[in-house]
Amino acid sequence: MKMPKFLFLLLLLGFFHVSVAAIWKQQQQQQQKKTYIVHMAKFQMPASFDEHTHWYDSSLKSVSDSAEMLYTYDNVIHGFSTRLTDEEAKLLEAQPGILSVLPEVRYELHTTRTPEFLGLDKNEGLFPQSDIASEVFVGVLDTGIWPESLSFDDKGLGPVPSGWKGECEVGKNFNTSNCNRKLIGARFFSKGYEATLGPIDETKESKSPRDDDGHGTHTSTTAAGSVVDGASLFGYAAGAARGMATRARVAVYKVCWIGGCFSADILAAMEKAIDDGVNVISMSLGGGMADYYKDTVAVGAFAAMERGILVSCSAGNAGPNSYSLSNVAPWITTVGAGTLDRDFPAYVNLGNGKNFSGVSLYSGKPLPDSLIEFVYAGNATNVTNGNLCMVGTLIPEKVAGKIVLCDRGINARVQKGFVVKQAGGVGMILANTAANGEELVADAHLLPATAVGEKTGDMIKNYLFSDPSPTATILFGGTKVGIQPSPVVAAFSSRGPNAITPEILKPDLIAPGVNIIAGWSGAVGPTGLSMDSRRVNFNIISGTSMSCPHVSGLAALLKAAHPDWSPAAIKSALMTTAYITYKNGIKIQDVATGRASTPFDHGAGHVDPVSALDPGLVYDITVDDYLDFLCALQYTSLQINSIARRNFTCDATKKYSVTDLNYPSFAIPFDTAQSGRTAAATTTVKYTRTLTNVGTPATYKASVTSQVASVKILVEPESLAFSQTNEKKTYTVTFSGGSMPSGTTSFARLEWSDGKHVVGSPIAFSWT
Ligand SMILES: *[C@@H]1O[C@H](CO)[C@@H](O)[C@H](O)[C@H]1NC(C)=O
Ligand SMILES: *[C@@H]1O[C@H](CO)[C@@H](O)[C@H](O)[C@H]1NC(C)=O
Ligand SMILES: *[C@@H]1O[C@H](CO)[C@@H](O)[C@H](O)[C@H]1NC(C)=O
Ligand SMILES: *[C@@H]1O[C@H](CO)[C@@H](O)[C@H](O)[C@H]1NC(C)=O
Ligand SMILES: *[C@@H]1O[C@H](CO)[C@@H](O)[C@H](O)[C@H]1NC(C)=O
DSSP states (O other), X not given: OOOOHHHHHHHHHHHHHHHHHHHHHHHHHHHHOEEEEEEEOXXXXXXXXXXXXXXXXXXXXXXXXXXXXXXXXSSSOSEEEEEEOHHHHHHHHTSTTEEEEEEOOEEEEOOOOHHHHTTTTTTGGGSOOSTTGGGOEEEEEESOBOTTSGGGOOTTOOSOOTTOOOOXXXXXXXXXXXXXXXXXXXXXXXXXXXXXXXXXXXXXXOSSSBOSSSHHHHHHHHHHOOOEEEEEETTEEXXXXXXXXXXXXXXXXXXXXXXXXXXXXXXXXXXXHHHHTOSEEEEOEEOOOOOGGGOHHHHHHHHHHHTTOEEEEEOOSOTTSTTOOOOOOTTSEEEEEEOOSEEOEEEEEETTSOEEEEEOOOOSSOOOSSOEEEEEGGGSBSSTTGGXXXXXXXXXXXXXXXXXXXXXXXXXXXXXXXXXXXTTOSEEEEEOOTTTTTOOOOOOOSSSEEEEOHHHHHXXXXXXXXXXXXXXXXXXXXXXXXXSSOOEEOTTSOOOSOSSOTTSOSXXXXXXXXXXXXXXXXXXXXXOOTTOOOOOSEEEEOSHHHHHHHHHHHHHHHHHHOTTOOHHHHHHHHHHTOBOBOTTSOBOEETTTTEEOOHHHHTTOBOOHHHHTOOSEEOOOOHHHHHHHHHHTTOOHHHHHHHHOSOOOOOTTSOOOGGGSOOSSEEEEEOOOOTTSOTTOOEEEEEEEEEEEOSSSEEEEEEEEEOOSSEEEEEESSEEEEOSTTOEEEEEEEEEEOOOOTTOEEEEEEEEEOSSOEEEEEEEEEEO
């Protein structure tokens, strides 16, 4: 029978109607979907499943037919990541065997003279050089790698050790021949990123391990780049460039793309890094503060720690505000940033004869020696905030042919220079405001430019606003070394106290992070701006992103020297030997305040790798100690098990205390005086610690230096006699503190010494 035409049409229309609605509905749902990380209680898997992935899949399908897994995880967590609506996520969380369903978090990057500054050049012989050092693998999670960088020359390195399980993944502009005996692994992770932001735009970045940004090449060559003689950026910082662990092997895991670094990808990369067999993981990225069970980096780092892998992370660039840290889990090494003794001066000469100094990495045609018309950006714009030199805000007639003073803040420093240049300006003075104080970061500007501190900026502005026809010029001074005092804590370096666990002092320590030279990508210029057509082999940049890989590389050296040390022992050695004063005894300064820095700024102090080789004693921490710590935090068993990936139950009869975690430093939060309590009321808290002798038999004596009258500190016993290597001895410290106004901080220091070694721990008190 022939179907009447109208019916056919109706059917067709109806079909269309349904399908359009379905597509529309699907799109709606797609838009509402978010990436979730699902933690499964693998130990509860019903016996009817033979494969845990089948069980995961069936749990997922029970709430959503269409949901696909982005990744499954087995090392870092037991579980998977997937796209779900809020409703599906809630349904899934209620299913048996699900520990948690957590929304994905977006992380951000914490954007060679160093070896001499750290004393590595003269003491090279102390570190294992040849075979042992080249058995250590450093994994770097970042923007990928520029494999042609001279820092990945594998001359003199033996074959890749048989223990290595990693791979060189093929993708756009990257193939297996890009790896060698130095760069032994390269992988990329984009499923989480693409699920949220859509397909990677391959005209802008390579879907492969290749680094089109520069950050990843910089951090990985800082950690473990080979020695490259004759390195420089346009002649600045000329000399040999080298990573910290020049013979360690490098594996890169690209997790950061133009739109950020997504936790589903970060977890997948840590999963692989653990399988591949890395010894150290370096992560110069962070994303806000969250409880450890919600924090991807903390969760992944716990699994790594269990496998004996040290995880070193940047503290963040949110300083100098208090409570500005990220990556504070006690099983992570959290690294802040200090300066080197190197500077790149550039002088400002004004029409009134005054001469001020700033810093710059400009290279190119200098300005004439004669004075040039000079204008404040805030007087050459119609918009509020025009003083910041943001795109399109300068009036060309007012800046053409002139030097322009721009204020620092909001947009990139190098972009301000480009804006001035585009508007016809011939030079730029970049003035700090109160937010950055006297901290100077040198940049490879696109026009003659220099950065000056807040005080200098104010003096220059006084001149600008008082002289009817102001003039200026900028002269470039090249590279100067031996700058004192150094190091100073960088203003941008994130500061304590620790907002998640106030009893754990963070950052752990500081390392060089200002004006660091290291390898760079050939895909971008030194400013990272798309209009910068210059290409360089090395670049000079700043951030805790740069200090973190210094510590990662040094940890690799310690691992080579002491293969049996746990990550906690390596961290302890780095911390207890860090220094807090200059050679003249004056305390390390904080550039943000111009005064002495505190343990909330520098943690245990500035890393001193040569002393860290032979610390005498270490504070070791086992996996069980960390589990007790999680119990002390009163996490639920679901929360603990999603970090620990096992059926762990806290012992209800046991008294757990955060103050018993065997940490190499002390942070003591006291309550502020409350109404009804007398001001004289004291709070007494006891911290327990255990020292392990990693040296020869010796007797250590405790000494406490304290600037705090309001807190009594009692160490018991005061002397510990170790008769053999690896012997452990426990002591307690009792702190009795009076009431102080909220926000008060004070500091003390505990040192154990046998006359040869000094095992130092900072002590930080805060009243909240
Ligand atoms: C998990 O541990 C608890 C307490 O030890 C025990 O009662 C429970 O049976 C365990 N669950 C599984 C699935 O092993
Ligand atoms: C890998 O890429 C290089 C250039 O980067 C090229 O010379 C080589 O032929 C490629 N090898 C393979 C196996 O595709
Ligand atoms: C400006 O002062 C610096 C020292 O602060 C000095 O090195 C430089 O030569 C001076 N330049 C001029 C042109 O006076
Ligand atoms: C330039 O700007 C400053 C600060 O905003 C102001 O005090 C000054 O009067 C301005 N000068 C001129 C000539 O507009
Ligand atoms: C700025 O304001 C002046 C006067 O109000 C006007 O003539 C000029 O076109 C404006 N310039 C820009 C770039 O907006």
